[in-house]
Each structure stands twice: as C-alpha cells, then as structure tokens.
Amino acid sequence: MDTHLCFQSSLQANIDNLRSHLNGSDDLVVREFRIGDKGIPRKIAILYFDGLTEEKSIHQFVMEPLMHHAEPQGGGNESDEASLLDRLKNSVLTVGQIHKVDSLATASESLMGGSVVVIPDGYAEGFHISLAGWEQRAVTEPTSQTVIRGPKEAFTENIRVNTALIRRIIKDPRLVLKSRKIGQVTKTNVSVMYIVGIVEEKALDEVNRRLGSIDTDAILESGYIEEFIQDETYTIFPTLQNTERPDVVAASLLEGRIAILIDGTPHVLLAPALFVQYFQAAEDYYHRADISTLIRVLRYFALFIATLVPALYVAITTYHQEMLPTQLLISLSAQREGVPFPAFVEALIMEATYEILREAGVRMPRAVGQAVSIVGTLVIGQAAVDAGIISASMIIVVSITAISSYVIPEFDMSIAVRITRFIFMGLAAAFGLYGIFIGLIALILHLSSLRSFGVPYMAPVGPFSLKDQKDVILRANRRNMKTRPTMFGKRDPVRQRRTRNRGRP
Amino acid sequence: MTRKRLSLLAALALLLPLTGCWDRRELNELAISVAMGIDKSDNLYEVTVQVVQPGEVTDKRGTSGQVPVTIYQAKGVTIFEAIRKMTTVSPRKIYAAHLRAVVFGEPLAREGIGDALDLLSRDYEPRTDFYLLVAKGTTAARALGVLTPLEKIPANKIFESIQTAEKAWAPVRAVTLDEFIGDYENEGNNPVLSGISVIGDGQAGETKENVESVRPAAQLQNSGLAVFRKDRLIGWLDERESKGYNYAVNNVRDTVGHVPCPGGGHVAVEVTRSKASIRGSVKGGRPRLAVELNVEQNVGEVQCRMDLTQTKTVQDLERRSEQTLEEIVRGTIEAAQRKYKTDFLGFGEAVHRRDPGAWKSLRSDWDKHFETAVVDVKVNVKIKRTGTLGNSFKEKGRE
Numbered sequence: 090m091d092t093h094l095c096f097q098s099s100l101q102a103n104i105d106n107l108r109s110h111l112n113g114s115d116d117l118v119v120r121e122f123r124i125g126d127k128g129i130p131r132k133i134a135i136l137y138f139d140g141l142t143e144e145k146s147i148h149q150f151v152m153e154p155l156m157h158h159a160e161p162q163g164g165g166n167e168s169d170e171a172s173l174l175d176r177l178k179n180s181v182l183t184v185g186q187i188h189k190v191d192s193l194a195t196a197s198e199s200l201m202g203g204s205v206v207v208i209p210d211g212y213a214e215g216f217h218i219s220l221a222g223w224e225q226r227a228v229t230e231p232t233s234q235t236v237i238r239g240p241k242e243a244f245t246e247n248i249r250v251n252t253a254l255i256r257r258i259i260k261d262p263r264l265v266l267k268s269r270k271i272g273q274v275t276k277t278n279v280s281v282m283y284i285v286g287i288v289e290e291k292a293l294d295e296v297n298r299r300l301g302s303i304d305t306d307a308i309l310e311s312g313y314i315e316e317f318i319q320d321e322t323y324t325i326f327p328t329l330q331n332t333e334r335p336d337v338v339a340a341s342l343l344e345g346r347i348a349i350l351i352d353g354t355p356h357v358l359l360a361p362a363l364f365v366q367y368f369q370a371a372e373d374y375y376h377r378a379d380i381s382t383l384i385r386v387l388r389y390f391a392l393f394i395a396t397l398v399p400a401l402y403v404a405i406t407t408y409h410q411e412m413l414p415t416q417l418l419i420s421l422s423a424q425r426e427g428v429p430f431p432a433f434v435e436a437l438i439m440e441a442t443y444e445i446l447r448e449a450g451v452r453m454p455r456a457v458g459q460a461v462s463i464v465g466t467l468v469i470g471q472a473a474v475d476a477g478i479i480s481a482s483m484i485i486v487v488s489i490t491a492i493s494s495y496v497i498p499e500f501d502m503s504i505a506v507r508i509t510r511f512i513f514m515g516l517a518a519a520f521g522l523y524g525i526f527i528g529l530i531a532l533i534l535h536l537s538s539l540r541s542f543g544v545p546y547m548a549p550v551g552p553f554s555l556k557d558q559k560d561v562i563l564r565a566n567r568r569n570m571k572t573r574p575t576m577f578g579k580r581d582p583v584r585q586r587r588t589r590n591r592g593r594p
Numbered sequence: 595m596t597r598k599r600l601s602l603l604a605a606l607a608l609l610l611p612l613t614g615c616w617d618r619r620e621l622n623e624l625a626i627s628v629a630m631g632i633d634k635s636d637n638l639y640e641v642t643v644q645v646v647q648p649g650e651v652t653d654k655r656g657t658s659g660q661v662p663v664t665i666y667q668a669k670g671v672t673i674f675e676a677i678r679k680m681t682t683v684s685p686r687k688i689y690a691a692h693l694r695a696v697v698f699g700e701p702l703a704r705e706g707i708g709d710a711l712d713l714l715s716r717d718y719e720p721r722t723d724f725y726l727l728v729a730k731g732t733t734a735a736r737a738l739g740v741l742t743p744l745e746k747i748p749a750n751k752i753f754e755s756i757q758t759a760e761k762a763w764a765p766v767r768a769v770t771l772d773e774f775i776g777d778y779e780n781e782g783n784n785p786v787l788s789g790i791s792v793i794g795d796g797q798a799g800e801t802k803e804n805v806e807s808v809r810p811a812a813q814l815q816n817s818g819l820a821v822f823r824k825d826r827l828i829g830w831l832d833e834r835e836s837k838g839y840n841y842a843v844n845n846v847r848d849t850v851g852h853v854p855c856p857g858g859g860h861v862a863v864e865v866t867r868s869k870a871s872i873r874g875s876v877k878g879g880r881p882r883l884a885v886e887l888n889v890e891q892n893v894g895e896v897q898c899r900m901d902l903t904q905t906k907t908v909q910d911l912e913r914r915s916e917q918t919l920e921e922i923v924r925g926t927i928e929a930a931q932r933k934y935k936t937d938f939l940g941f942g943e944a945v946h947r948r949d950p951g952a953w954k955s956l957r958s959d960w961d962k963h964f965e966t967a968v969v970d971v972k973v974n975v976k977i978k979r980t981g982t983l984g985n986s987f988k989e990k991g992r993e
Contacts, residue, residue: 408692410621415750419626420624423649423652431618456820518618
C-alpha cells in the first residue's frame with residue numbers, strides 16, 4: 090500500500106483509505122454529517138481517535154459551528170471551490186491549531202497525535218485540528234529527589250507539561266526548544282532544550298548528531314536515549330545525569346548544559362554530566378553555603394564508606410590484623426569466635442542479603458511490604474548474629490555501608506558505587522590492602538579516562554581548575570559564584586557582576 | 595576478536611582464585627599472644643606465651659567461666675623453634691603482632707639477652723611497640739602466670755601500669771625494643787629495663803580465685819630499674835635510685851616527692867615539670883660531667899608548721915627541695931660510678947657529642963674514666979602553687 094497516497098475528492102474513498110491505512114483500528118471514530126454550503130447540503134466527516142482528544146471541545150468548537158454556522162453569513166461572493174475550505178478555516182471553526190492536510194500519512198500521524206481530521210466531500214483536502222487531551226498524572230512532588238527547602242514540583246509523563254515547567258522558570262527568548270521524533274514505531278517526541286549564547290555549540294552539535302543517529306523502533310524512557318548517546322558503553326559510571334526536578338534542569342541550562350526531554354517519562358536527561366555533579370543536590374543551593382559545604386564533605390565521606398568499608402574490613406581482619414588496636418582486635422575476634430565462614434564469605438552473604446531485601450522492597454506489592462521488612466530486619470539484624478552465623482561487627486559494617494550509599498544524591502551514582510563495592514571486596518579478599526590500592530588506582534584511571542560529550546568526567550578535579558573549585562567540595566557563597574563552570578559555560582562566563590547592596594543601610 | 599579477548603579476560607580472571615590467599619588468616623584462626631616470657635633452662639630457651647581467649651574478655655553473652663588468658667610453653671634451642679613448637683599444644687598458630695610486653699627471667703637476663711632479642715627485631719610480625727621487662731627475682735613464666743583484676747588481660751595490666759607509673763610516679767621506665775637496642779649499640783650508654791615482680795603467692799595467682807577475691811593473693815608490681823652492662827643484667831636500682839635515674843635522663847613527667855621541714859615533719863611536693871640535661875666535656879684528658887635539673891613543683895601536702903603565705907618560707911622550701919633532689923640524683927650517679935661501675939645514664943654519649951675528637955681516646959675504656967670522673971649536679975626548683983589552701987588548717991586554728 091502506498092503510504093504517500095493523497096486525498097481524493099470522494100469523501101467515501103478518503104475515509105476508506107484512511108481506515109485501511111490505520112489497519113481498521115476500532116478506536117477510530119468517524120462521524121459523517123451534512124453541512125449547508127450555500128444552500129446545498131454537503132457531506133462532511135470528522136475523524137479522531139477515541140480517548141486521545143477532548144470530546145467536549147470537538148462537540149463545541151468543531152461540530153457545532155459546522156452544523157449551525159457553515160452557511161455564509163452576509164451576502165458572499167465566494168463561489169469557487171477552494172473558498173469552502175477557507176471559509177471553514179477563517180470564519181467557522183473556532184479553534185487554534187488548524188492546518189490543511191492532503192495526504193493519508195500526515196492525516197494518520199496527526200490522528201495519532203490527538204488531532205481531529207475534518208474532510209469535506211468533493212475536496213482532495215481537509216484539516217487537522219489539534220485538540221489533544223487525555224487523562225494524565227498531575228504535577229506532583231518529586232519522589233526520588235526530595236528536598237526540605239526548595240520547589241516541590243516534579244516532571245510528569247507529558248512532555249508539554251514538562252517544557253512548560255521549565256519555561257515558567259526561565260523566561261527568556263534565548264531559551265530554545267527543538268523537537269524531533271525518535272523511534273520508527275513509537276515516534277516518541279524528544280526535545281532538546283538549551284540557552285542560546287550560553288550553551289557550548291560543540292556539545293550541542295554532538296548531542297544533535299548522536300540523537301540523529303539513533304535508529305531504533307521504540308523509545309519508552311530516557312534510559313533508552315541515555316544508552317544510545319552515552320560516550321562510553323562499558324562503564325558502570327553514568328555519563329548522563331537524569332532528574333525529575335525542573336529547578337535542576339533550569340540550573341543546568343544556566344550553567345550551559347543541554348536538557349533532553351522525552352515524552353512519556355518524568356525523567357529529563359542532562360548533558361554533559363560530570364562526576365562531581367552527582368554529589369551536588371539541588372538543596373545545596375537553597376540552603377546556606379556553610380551547611381551545604383559541610384554536607385558535601387559528608388557525602389564524599391559517605392562515598393568512601395560505601396565503596397571501601399566492607400573491603401577494608403575484610404582486608405584488615407584477614408591480612409593486616411596488626412593494624413588494629415589490640416583492644417579492637419580482641420573484641421572483633423571475640424565476635425568471630427564460632428563464625429563458620431571466612432570474613433569475605435560472611436561479607437558477601439550479608440551484602441547479598443541486603444541487596445535482595447532492597448530489590449524486594451522496590452519491587453514487591455505495597456501490601457506485603459510490612460511482612461518483608463519485618464522478616465528482613467529480623468533475619469539481617471538479630472537471628473544471624475544470635476545463631477552465630479554472622480558476626481555482629483559485620484552487621485554494623487553492612488548497615489553503615491548500605492545507608493551511606495543512599496547519601497549520594499543521584500541514584501545512578503549510588504548504583505555505580507554499589508557495584509564497585511563488590512569489586513573491591515573481591516580484591517580485598519584476594520590481595521588485602523594491596524588489592525584495594527591496585528583497585529583504587531585502576532578506578533581513578535578509569536574515571537579520568539571517561540568523557541561526557543567532550544568534557545573530561547573528572548573535571549574540574551581531573552584537569553584541575555582553581556576557578557571551578559567554588560562548587561565542588563565547597564559550595565561558595567552566592568556572592569562569590571560569579572562565573573559559570575568553565576567546563577561548559579565558557580561562552581558567557583559571567584553570571585553576575587559586583588553585588589552592590591551588601592545589606593547595609 | 596571480541597570473543598578471543600573475552601575468553602582471554604575470563605582466563606585471566608580465573609587466575610585470581612588460583613593464587614590462593616597465602617597470607618590470609620581469619621581472626622578466629624589466630625592465637626593472639628599479648629605477652630611473651632623468655633627463660634633459659636638446661637641451655638634451652640623456654641618460651642612462655644600468654645594468649646588471649648577473646649570470648650572470655652569481651653563476650654557479653656555470658657562467659658563460660660574460663661580464664662581470660664591461657665599460657666603456652668615450649669622449649670627449644672632457638673626461640674623461633676620454641677614458638678613454632680607450641681602448635682603441638684595450641685590449636686592455633688601464635689600471632690605475635692599484638693605483643694604488649696616481653697619479659698625476661700632474671701637468670702636469663704644475668705646471662706645476657708642479646709641473642710634472645712634477635713628474633714624479635716628480625717621477624718616482621720611483631721610491632722615494635724611492646725615493652726621489655728625483667729622479672730625481678732623470678733622467671734618470666736611465673737610472672738606471666740598471674741591473673742590480674744581490673745585489666746582482664748595481665749599483659750595489658752603490665753603495659754598500662756608501666757605507662758601510668760612512668761607518667762605519674764617516675765621510678766619506672768617504659769623501654770621498647772628499639773630503645774633498648776639503641777642504648778645497647780651506643781658506646782657511651784648502657785640500657786636499663788623496668789623490673790616486674792610477683793608479690794604474694796605466685797602459685798595462687800594462676801587460678802581464677804585470684805581475681806575473685808578483693809585482695810588478690812598475688813599481684814604484679816613494677817619494681818625498680820634493672821641495670822645492664824650491654825645485654826647483661828648487673829644489678830637493680832632501688833626506688834630512690836630509679837627516680838634519680840629518671841630525673842637525670844629527663845624522663846620525669848609528673849611525680850611526688852617529699853622534703854623535710856626545718857622543725858621536723860615533711861612536705862609533699864608534686865613535680866609538674868622537670869627538665870634535665872646531661873653535659874659532658876673533656877679537660878686535660880679528664881672528663882668533666884654535669885647534670886642540670888630544672889624542676890617546677892606544687893606543694894601537695896603539709897605535715898609540719900610553716901607559714902606558706904610568706905615568700906621567704908616558700909624560697910626556703912625551694913632550697914630544701916633542691917637539696918633533696920640533688921641527693922637523689924647524686925645517689926643514682928654514685929650507684930653508677932661505685933656500685934655498678936657502668937655508665938647507664940649516657941654521660942659518654944654527652945661527651946661524644948661535645949668533643950668527638952677526645953671521645954676517640956676515651957671510648958675504649960670509658961667505664962674506667964667514668965668511674966673517676968667528677969660529676970656536678972645543679973638543681974633549680976621553682977614552687978608555683980600551694981594548692982587550694984594557704985596555710986594548713988591546723989596553723990589557722992592556732993592563730
């Protein structure tokens with residue numbers, strides 16, 4: 090079947106062709122009726138998909154005007170054929186987005202996007218009117234990136250709502266949105282947002298190039314795009330940030346980064362993404378600078394705990410007992426009396442148990458949550474120790490590790506940390522501290538080799554930049570945050586000039 | 595290509611478990627030895643090791659009533675052999691990294707401990723932060739067999755009580771292996787070690803009853819310093835001499851002494867700061883030695899009639915203190931010069947530093963030169979505070 094088939098002048102033929110083009114789907118609504126055209130009744134049909142449009146509006150703004158007001162009002166001299174369409178468009182249909190359509194492909198595409206197609210008999214042309222409207226989730230509080238102080242809006246599954254949320258924060262003509270459709274079957278609306286004049290053109294071209302080269306049938310979530318366009322496939326570290334917070338997107342755009350919005354998911358991708366950004370929470374910028382700095386230090390400390398503590402415990406208790414204070418050694422070995430497993434196996438059992446509990450907690454139906462958590466706590470906490478299978482100190486190590494990994498604000502990074510933890514545990518069990526340090530060196534080499542859209546992943550620490558240290562471990566006072574990060578905001582580096590009002594009368 | 599690479603990677607990964615973990619020891623495979631005693635009998639080294647029973651020390655689940663430490667003993671031509679031989683009685687290998695104390699029996703110490711120290715300084719396992727001690731008048735095995743209250747592990751009690759006594763009482767000195775070897779190798783010095791003795795019934799100290807009684811049948815006591823000529827024990831300093839030694843070598847941090855009052859009775863003084871320097875020089879082939887001591891004190895206890903509110907009284911007390919301290923230090927030097935004829939205070943080292951040229955001619959028979967050398971002792975005492983009272987309340991009542 091020829092998909093570029095044009096409309097014909099017979100209404101019936103057009104309807105039949107469209108029907109067969111859509112393979113006879115039953116949710117296509119076809120309503121035929123007559124309108125007056127200078128006294129002569131003329132057949133006309135409106136088509137739409139049930140559920141994708143606002144039916145009330147169709148009745149009110151399409152059918153009612155057509156049925157009652159199609160006849161020209163004053164004495165008219167519009168007698169030529171095209172004039173009926175123009176008349177309908179110009180003075181009858183009281184709708185905003187109305188476009189002419191004359192091919193089956195365009196018609197079916199707009200139908201699936203939630204448009205109403207109006208085809209009068211005797212014309213090889215019609216209109217499609219955008220009246221998309223369907224049930225959707227309202228803008229709610231973010232679920233994974235919560236804050237105490239700060240905006241409590243989160244993106245929804247609707248890309249229009251999402252772009253509107255960003256536009257409501259940045260009211261500037263330089264904020265640009267470019268859309269494209271990706272996915273041969275899903276035809277997902279993917280939009281790229283950036284601020285002209287701040288964004289690095291090179292990175293933007295790279296984003297567009299990579300998006301353009303995606304050739305797949307379906308994009309269902311931002312993760313699909315992320316995997317297609319990330320720099321390095323074989324790494325556990327995320328090189329694209331995702332967020333469900335409009336304020337985070339706005340802040341990133343202002344830093345010169347690029348946002349990629351995908352229809353159907355509340356997660357927006359941000360590129361380029363750097364290692365240090367995974368340790369910056371939105372709230373850092375809303376609270377005072379001093380506490381934000383302290384909390385960042387805490388996060389890096391938590392990173393250290395989450396990555397290394399089980400490995401260090403295994404290494405020190407099985408290879409380097411001489412490093413422990415005598416009292417601690419005695420108390421640890423008292424706990425280990427009668428524990429049947431080597432420390433490494435013990436750690437592995439507990440870490441695995443914890444991961445199982447965590448996964449079950451995410452996946453299980455809400456109703457059984459209580460049961461699993463009770464069993465989990467008892468198994469992990471009490472019974473294993475009482476039975477003498479696991480030592481109490483191991484429970485402490487696993488718990489502090491588990492909690493620490495969630496101090497990292499971005500879930501993507503805490504996944505990466507969880508994976509490295511197991512690698513380090515293996516190294517510690519095989520080679521002790523020596524293995525841990527070999528692993529650390531390898532890890533740092535790997536991190537330094539990564540890039541995100543041309544920007545070194547470890548910047549501004551990797552290639553060191555003194556100027557950018559104001560927002561790495563420190564969160565400098567707002568007055569001192571005068572420039573954008575040099576990694577992406579080179580083109581318009583200055584955020585603010587002198588601050589005049591210093592709060593003195 | 596990728597297949598090949600992946601299989602190569604897998605092969606490499608499989609190498610990891612192949613290596614095994616040659617050095618890996620689980621905590622419950624260790625016999626943590628906290629103290630080691632070395633004696634000699636029939637030309638064999640007799641090694642005694644005090645091993646912790648961790649469960650008995652910290653367990654909160656209720657102890658099974660065993661003693662907190664146990665003792666393994668073995669004999670061997672060398673110490674290393676003897677320690678390994680312990681596996682014939684011990685289920686676990688002796689782990690020596692956490693040694694707190696190494697005790698030598700007095701008989702062995704008199705024979706010389708140099709050979710016995712070789713293993714401890716050669717082996718990589720022991721940390722070098724343990725203290726060396728001599729069991730005064732007994733064997734090391736006896737001294738390590740006494741159970742102690744407060745600190746469940748006797749080795750810990752030895753370790754802690756030496757540290758505490760050194761800080762607060764002075765006539766002991768905590769000597770580590772490195773310090774001992776340093777003093778041994780130094781031609782102008784000789785080592786000393788702290789002594790430890792068992793008071794009471796040593797046999798009874800080995801049972802659990804010892805720590806179940808308010809007044810333990812046997813206790814371990816720090817007792818004076820053992821003087822060595824190189825690695826051989828040649829005698830003991832009593833408490834007063836030990837104190838003098840510590841004053842002279844600037845090892846007093848805080849101690850209490852007493853000064854006689856003019857009209858009978860005593861005043862206790864607390865030394866809060868003490869700074870000593872040993873000097874030596876050579877004049878006309880004869881060494882001139884000197885000890886200069888600067889001490890700050892507080893008055894701690896007054897048992898006689900004196901008016902402490904008067905500057906004159908305090909100055910008088912300072913003079914008397916200086917006199918007492920000088921006597922103490924002189925007593926120690928006397929012991930070194932006359933009794934033991936050995937320079938364990940490090941005067942030779944001071945001469946060496948001051949006049950390396952002259953030292954060359956003196957060092958071969960330094961002990962002889964030391965014996966006849968004139969030693970100046972200069973003491974300077976400052977009394978800073980008299981406590982929360984001015985005069986004794988007895989004094990006030992009389993006014």
